[in-house]
Amino acid sequence: MVSINRNITRVILILSYIIIIALIIYGISALYSYLNTGADRSAMLHTEIKKIDQYLPKVIWKPLNNDGRPMDPETLKAIENDYLDAWFVKHVAYKTNALDGIKDYYTDNARLNLYNFVELNTASNTSIASTTLEHHPVLEFFSEDGQLAVITDKDVIEYKQIFKNKKLALESTEKSTYKIVLLLEDGFWRIRHIVKVNTQDYKTETKAVVATNLNIKGINYYPQASPWDMFGDSFSKDIIAKDFKIIKEAGLNTIRVFVQYEDFGKAKVNMQKLEKLKQTLDIAKVNKLKVVVTLFDFYGDYSVLDWTLNRHHAETIINALKTHDAIIAWDIKNEPNLDFESRGKNNVIAWLDNMIDLVKSIDDQRPVTIGWSNTESAIILKDKVDFVSFHFYDAIDTLEASIKTLKKEITQKPIVMGEFGLSSYNGLWNPFGNSDKDQANYHKKAQEIIANNDLQFMSWTLYDFKNVPKEVVGRLPWRKNAQKQFGFINLIGGKKPAFKYISN
Numbered sequence: 001m002v003s004i005n006r007n008i009t010r011v012i013l014i015l016s017y018i019i020i021i022a023l024i025i026y027g028i029s030a031l032y033s034y035l036n037t038g039a040d041r042s043a044m045l046h047t048e049i050k051k052i053d054q055y056l057p058k059v060i061w062k063p064l065n066n067d068g069r070p071m072d073p074e075t076l077k078a079i080e081n082d083y084l085d086a087w088f089v090k091h092v093a094y095k096t097n098a099l100d101g102i103k104d105y106y107t108d109n110a111r112l113n114l115y116n117f118v119e120l121n122t123a124s125n126t127s128i129a130s131t132t133l134e135h136h137p138v139l140e141f142f143s144e145d146g147q148l149a150v151i152t153d154k155d156v157i158e159y160k161q162i163f164k165n166k167k168l169a170l171e172s173t174e175k176s177t178y179k180i181v182l183l184l185e186d187g188f189w190r191i192r193h194i195v196k197v198n199t200q201d202y203k204t205e206t207k208a209v210v211a212t213n214l215n216i217k218g219i220n221y222y223p224q225a226s227p228w229d230m231f232g233d234s235f236s237k238d239i240i241a242k243d244f245k246i247i248k249e250a251g252l253n254t255i256r257v258f259v260q261y262e263d264f265g266k267a268k269v270n271m272q273k274l275e276k277l278k279q280t281l282d283i284a285k286v287n288k289l290k291v292v293v294t295l296f297d298f299y300g301d302y303s304v305l306d307w308t309l310n311r312h313h314a315e316t317i318i319n320a321l322k323t324h325d326a327i328i329a330w331d332i333k334n335e336p337n338l339d340f341e342s343r344g345k346n347n348v349i350a351w352l353d354n355m356i357d358l359v360k361s362i363d364d365q366r367p368v369t370i371g372w373s374n375t376e377s378a379i380i381l382k383d384k385v386d387f388v389s390f391h392f393y394d395a396i397d398t399l400e401a402s403i404k405t406l407k408k409e410i411t412q413k414p415i416v417m418g419e420f421g422l423s424s425y426n427g428l429w430n431p432f433g434n435s436d437k438d439q440a441n442y443h444k445k446a447q448e449i450i451a452n453n454d455l456q457f458m459s460w461t462l463y464d465f466k467n468v469p470k471e472v473v474g475r476l477p478w479r480k481n482a483q484k485q486f487g488f489i490n491l492i493g494g495k496k497p498a499f500k501y502i503s504n
Helices: 004-036 073-096 106-121 237-249 271-286 304-321 336-343 345-362 396-409 436-452 477-483 497-501
Strands: 126-142 148-164 167-183 188-201 217-220 252-262 290-297 327-334 368-372 390-393 414-421 454-458
Touching: 073 106, 073 148, 073 167, 073 304, 106 126, 106 188, 106 396, 126 304, 126 368, 148 304, 148 345, 167 327, 167 345, 237 271, 237 304, 252 271, 252 327, 252 454, 271 290, 271 304, 290 304, 290 345, 304 345, 327 336, 327 345, 336 345, 336 368, 368 414, 390 396, 396 436, 436 454, 436 497
Parallel strands: 217 252, 217 454, 252 290, 290 327, 327 368, 368 390, 390 414, 414 454
Antiparallel strands: 126 148, 148 167, 167 188
């Protein structure tokens, strides 16, 4: 019995020793990791603060001709990164009225002003949603010891929304010049002084593009086997070429395709998907089809803090494609008015306004539009777009009246019905739905109305689909099944009766 007790005691002591050693090793490892990751901004900052790759305003440095020590590219990049981080932290602080991260990017002197400003806003229930879109910094001085830098940041484009008691009180865009002194502390460049030298209201000047000769007779396009995933792993040039031939031979001249924001990599555009989009444009050109490229599909945030990411995304895509002969127009966003309730109408419209200016600043040759989901919203930003586009899925008997009402507001620009159609689904989940014959009658009537009102059009869509992602219409089976059967061609490749009215 004594021997058994001794063995138990021995086992307990050994296990205790192993546990203690393991805890000591874990503690040393954790301390080592902490000391080696202390410079990681994602660890230093609180959860509300994003890293630099979440803030990407355009930065154009003037040629280096500074006093003091010569500047090397690596140090200049470090200064730029920390300087932009400081701007982003300030934007977050002004929006949330929280002080997280300010001490990481500003010295004691500079952060005091920010603390006072946030305190004042908190007391008055004021918040500011803001961002900068462009910076044009000049390095004026870099100290011999490499610890101090002086910058003049010219023509900083700043956008602000000022909220009082959670209601929008003021919206402004300004162009300003700042003088900045930065100090190198703990391996990071922190702002010691920042002074606004001058500021003025700023308005982007863009030119209208004449769109009277578009003559769009088209269709919204997804391959039958990969709807809403056109540029994924199932991408096939042969399938697209076959489909485009069908579209052309049907008497149409235009297709509308969609660039999904997240699928294309958000701010860091997926170059492989962009190449597939280029190949699609090449195939369209061979088939003598024009292409309306719809940007920002499935994007629905519109937060001012995301604007620089959105702009970077659009710049990358448009710069890569703007010389392609197949593109006839840019569609900024598909049905953005559906986000009015959840994201705020003012936020959505401000975002659209800004994106129109951006797209036109990159490509001033092609017209720009917005794919509104109805005629009521289509008058929004009518003076900024080059042609007005609306979608229509209501009863066909109401179409003509809706067009006439819209034409009272839109008198000088072309009007395009950018989506319309009728599902031929009448199965289990909707036994009283429409038949193939009903669908054909719908399109016959639609084409008569289009001709009578001198409209241009792009119908929805070439094919019936076997699968529809839940992100499109949700999970409800009666909605998903209806969405599957809007096509002019059924699942086995047969032309439905509506195909007779696909073009006229």
